[in-house]
Structures are given as structure tokens and as C-alpha cells.
Amino acid sequence: MMIAGKSYLLREGEKMDKIKLFLVRHFERVLVLIILAAAILGTLFMEDKTLLLNFYFLPVVVASYFLGKRLGVLSAFLSILAIIICAIMFRNHFFPPDQEFRGIFLLSSWGGFLLLTSYAVGSLYEQKERRMDELQKAYIGILEILSKYIESKDGYTKGHSIRVSEYAKGIAIAMELPRHVVENVRVAGLLHDIGKIDISSEVIQKAASLTPQEKDLIDSHSERGGIILAKVGMVLQEVVPIVVAHHRYFERAADSSGEALKAIPLGARIVAVADAFDAITTDRPYRKGKPPWEAVQEIVVQTGHQFDPEVVEAFRRVISSQIEQI
Ligand SMILES: [Fe+2]
Structure with a gap:
């Protein structure tokens, strides 16, 4: 009886949500x-x-x-x-x-x-x-040119930004986020490593193990990316926090307080999963890329630690539908 009542309430709630969404x-x-x-x-x-x-x-x-x-x-x-x-x-x-x-x-x-x-x-x-459409096309074109320029720093990450952007967009859509949030996540995926243009190519392309100073320099690319994109102003103001936080660990913020979790915007938690998946599946000078199902397993192991469980859940839905299509 209780269960029937509960499912009726759920159905009513869903109906109300649908009406609100429609309005x-x-x-x-x-x-x-x-x-x-x-x-x-x-x-x-x-x-x-x-x-x-x-x-x-x-x-x-x-x-x-x-x-x-x-x-x-x-x-x-x-x-x-x-x-x-x-x-x-x-x-x-x-x-x-x-x-x-x-x-x-x-x-x-x-x-x-x-x-x-x-x-x-x-x-x-x-x-x-029409004018908005033309501006939008110019904006997308400039972003893509910029993402290619970012990749020119590291030949082994060819197409990485575009792939991350597409995976991140897919996850955001699967999470049923509003259209403008999906767009911010897509753009953040394209530009997430823009801070690397501020770091010397020798350090970025170094195949051998990095010194602690070099590691710190590479780790600083998120913050550097935020500083570069902040100069663009209003257009990218919601993209900047995503780029800055795209390497932050979910667990560290979730453990401390709700406020700390807000420091990792949902967009950054989405880009983190998309970025990891592409990094694991792509060939690097020091290792071969792994198959998609193995990459998914590696990400699932890190759920709740490095990655947000809700994002990983949506990501699994996106990837399993893509693997089925192949
Ligand atoms: Fe990055």
C-alpha cells in the first residue's frame, strides 16, 4: 500500500516536472x-x-x-x-x-x-x-582554431580537445542539463588545456619522468588556463571555473564540506571524466592507448575518489550506447 502510494506520488512529481519543463x-x-x-x-x-x-x-x-x-x-x-x-x-x-x-x-x-x-x-x-547565427559560427570557428593551436604544443594529443569536448557534451546531455550549461561544458572541453600554451613545449612533450618543478609547472596549466580565458570577459565567464577545476579530485572536496564541493563546478567534474577517458584510450610516446571498455573500468574504480559518481553514471550510459553502435 505504502509502495503504491509512493509510486503514485512519484508519478505526480514527474508530471509536475514535465509541466514545469514545458512552461x-x-x-x-x-x-x-x-x-x-x-x-x-x-x-x-x-x-x-x-x-x-x-x-x-x-x-x-x-x-x-x-x-x-x-x-x-x-x-x-x-x-x-x-x-x-x-x-x-x-x-x-x-x-x-x-x-x-x-x-x-x-x-x-x-x-x-x-x-x-x-x-x-x-x-x-x-x-x-541571422547576425547572432553569424557571430555564433565565428565564435565556434575561433574556438576550434584555438583548440588546434593548443594541441600543436603536443603532437601526441592530436584531436584530444575536440574529443573531450564531444564526450563532455554527451555526458551533459545525458544528465539532462539545460542547453546553456551543455554549451559551456562543450566549450570548456575544447579549451580545458589552453593553459599549456603558457608552458614550454619541451616540458609538455617530455617523455621521460618529470622533475618535481616540471610536474608543478604542468599542474599549473589549469590555473594558467583560467587566467588566459578570464581576459575574454563575459562570454566565457562560466567556462573559466570549469577550466580552472578540471583536474581537482571529487573526493577531496566532497569530504571537507559542501562549500568545497561547489569549488568544483559540475562542468569541471564532467570534463574530468571526458578528459581521463580520452587520455587512457589515446596512444602516448611511453604507452599504448587502452581499449574503451578498459578505460571505463579504470574510471569506475576511481568513482567517488577522483570522479563524481553521478557524472560517471551518465558517462557509462553515453559510452555503452556508443560501444553498442560500433
Ligand atoms: Fe588538463
Whole structure:
């Protein structure tokens, strides 16, 4: 009985979560529909039926500005249709017996301006979207060039940043993180080793065992990466903490306090797993790369110690589906 009640509560909770997610994802659409419904109800119940005509500009502007020309024009058509139905139902309010021509002129000019507004604002929205798209492409291109430059420091890590970025993105998606967090994780994966450009190639490419000073120098690449990326400013402000913390151990932070765990952002815990997987499976001058299933086992052994258990769980789902596809 208790179990049945519990599973019912869980189902209800899941339903609520789905509704919340739907509302967040389609916020603008829901807002337009609410304003439009309010305008129609207002027109139906108010004494003066023409008083709220200008109110219909609000859903049309919101739809055009946030959803584009197509939905903006559609909401203008819906508004016009609603007013035509109201005009048929309450003819005298829109076309008083002695002022029919005035009524027709008023409604036609209102409808025309409504359509014109939706078209103009929608066009501005599309122009803005195109520019954003071009900027986004330039941004992605620059990041990829930068990641290739990072790899040029160490010939044995060719393609490492792009692979880490893809694994990290896959894990973030499997964890159902919001879209902007997935994007930050992907970018952090591309740039996680950028601090190495500040360190001499001889030390980075050294195959023999490193001296303690050289080891400290290589370990400093996370902090150095943070300093380099901080110069970019706002665009990468959420990527910087991920890059700085991508080699920190989960256990050390989790053991001390909840506050310390926050010092390792979730993105950094994701990049850490993706980075380790690629490092284990790639050939190095001093050892051969291991097969993926062996790399997964090595990572699982470190769960709760070096890696976050939740991240490893998502990573296993991503990798097992990839191995199945092969
Ligand atoms: Fe690194």
C-alpha cells in the first residue's frame, strides 16, 4: 500500500516536472496565448467592445519579437479573426446603425496596422537571429582554431580537445542539463588545456619522468588556463571555473564540506571524466592507448575518489550506447 502510494506520488512529481519543463521551454508561446485569451475575454465581457482593440498589439509584438515573423503574423491573424467573430456576435457595438462606414474603416485600419506591426517586428527578429547565427559560427570557428593551436604544443594529443569536448557534451546531455550549461561544458572541453600554451613545449612533450618543478609547472596549466580565458570577459565567464577545476579530485572536496564541493563546478567534474577517458584510450610516446571498455573500468574504480559518481553514471550510459553502435 505504502509502495503504491509512493509510486503514485512519484508519478505526480514527474508530471509536475514535465509541466514545469514545458512552461519554461515554451514560455513565450504560453505568454502570447495568455495575453491573447485575456484580450478576447476582455472584448467579450466589456461593455465597450472596441476599447481593447489596441491591447491586441501586445501579443502580436511579443510573438513577433520572441518567436519570429511567422508566429507574429499568425497571432495577428488570430486577433483579427477573434475581432471579426466578436463583430458578428455584437454587430451594434462595432457598427452602430448611423456609423457603419466609421466602424468598417476603424476595423480595417486596425487589422492593417496589426499585420504591418507583426511583419516589421518579425523581420527585425529574423535580422537579429541571422547576425547572432553569424557571430555564433565565428565564435565556434575561433574556438576550434584555438583548440588546434593548443594541441600543436603536443603532437601526441592530436584531436584530444575536440574529443573531450564531444564526450563532455554527451555526458551533459545525458544528465539532462539545460542547453546553456551543455554549451559551456562543450566549450570548456575544447579549451580545458589552453593553459599549456603558457608552458614550454619541451616540458609538455617530455617523455621521460618529470622533475618535481616540471610536474608543478604542468599542474599549473589549469590555473594558467583560467587566467588566459578570464581576459575574454563575459562570454566565457562560466567556462573559466570549469577550466580552472578540471583536474581537482571529487573526493577531496566532497569530504571537507559542501562549500568545497561547489569549488568544483559540475562542468569541471564532467570534463574530468571526458578528459581521463580520452587520455587512457589515446596512444602516448611511453604507452599504448587502452581499449574503451578498459578505460571505463579504470574510471569506475576511481568513482567517488577522483570522479563524481553521478557524472560517471551518465558517462557509462553515453559510452555503452556508443560501444553498442560500433
Ligand atoms: Fe588538463
